[in-house]
Amino acid sequence: MIALIVILLVIWLVLAILGFAIKGLLWLAIIGLVFFVITAIVGWMRRGANRT
Secondary structure (H helix, E strand, C coil), X not given: CHHHHHHHHHHHHHHHHHHHHCCCCHXXXXXXXXXXXXXXXXXXXXXXXHCC
């Protein structure tokens, strides 16, 4: 499960960087950052739930 979350985080980060690097794809950067944050929060919550 952790591997999947890490892979998703990398994909969203790459999309965000591409969105900022390529002119006119600011929407891609915004979507990439939003998905990155959502995936990080879900991963953090699931990791915390597994400790109990």
